[in-house]
Amino acid sequence: EAGVAQSPRYKIIEKRQSVAFWCNPISGHATLYWYQQILGQGPKLLIQFQNNGVVDDSQLPKDRFSAERLKGVDSTLKIQPAKLEDSAVYLCASSLNSDRGKNYEQYFGPGTRLTVT
Amino acid sequence: AQTVTQSQPEMSVQEAETVTLSCTYDTSESDYYLFWYKQPPSRQMILVIRQEAYKQQNATENRFSVNFQKAAKSFSLKISDSQLGDAAMYFCAYMGFFFGNEKLTFGTGTRLTIIP
Incomplete structure (x- = not known):
């Protein structure tokens, strides 16, 4: 079974530029998560999708971050314009289903390391 | 809101010895899940x-309990x-039980070094 795929693995941009990250979850996984991991910290949830609907985006800085999951499969996370404090690793994770009694385990991708200069 | 605290930023242990990593959390819920994740330099959780x-x-999972x-x-x-191969960052994480609260709340991590 293929794991969660993310691209690119690394990205360097200047502040005020835009950037987009792509995530392909494990086939059949209904729930998709984007986490931001700043150096020296644990990951923090940015947004959670159930199929193609948003379940939780309370910690997404909506003035500059946007995310979509068209057709309930792949997802894209965009930052526009980027700030220095956006430098972090962006992790995508997926789970089979968020319903209790089913598989709630989250499987993570390798992440994208973003450096904003 | 739930919080997770890992009070040991770094730990080291001799190869073949036993080590314990600490984690405390705060929640008002009665049902929830707790996890330990390992993050090697490759960044994959x-x-x-x-x-x-x-x-x-x-x-219990083999050598981990x-x-x-x-x-x-x-x-x-x-x-x-x-x-x-156990050398990595270890994160403790909390997950709520009910729909809409499945996000993982992570601690700040403990860096584990294995001394040969």
């Missing part, structure tokens, strides 16, 4: 072990017979 709060029995103290809101990870 790997699930080490999980514990359902409604189960009294401590979870937990000491879950629900009343004290404590969830420590014990690694027995430490191996060089």
Whole structure:
């Protein structure tokens, strides 16, 4: 079974530029998560999708971050314009289903390391 | 809001010895899940072990076991017979039980070094 795929693995941009990250979850996984991991910290949830609907985006800085999951499969996370404090690793994770009694385990991708200069 | 605290930024252990990583959490919920994730330099988060709060029995996975103290809101990870491949960042994480609260809340991590 293929794991969660993310691209690119690394990205360097200047502040005020835009950037987009792509995530392909494990086939059949209904729930998709984007986490931001700043150096020296644990990951923090940015947004959670159930199929193609948003379940939780309370910690997404909506003035500059946007995310979509068209057709309930792949997802894209965009930052526009980027700030220095956006430098972090962006992790995508997926789970089979968020319903209790089913598989709630989250499987993570390798992440994208973003450096904003 | 739930919080997870890992008070040991760094730990080291001699190869083949046993080490315990500490984690405490705060929640008002009675049912939830707790996890330990391992993050090697490759950055991929790997699930080490999980514990359902409604189960009294401590979870065990080969050399990894937990000491879950629900009343004290404590969830420590014990690694027995430490191996060089165990070197990584270890994150304790909390997940709520109900729909809409499945996000993982992570601690700040403990960097584990294995001494040959």
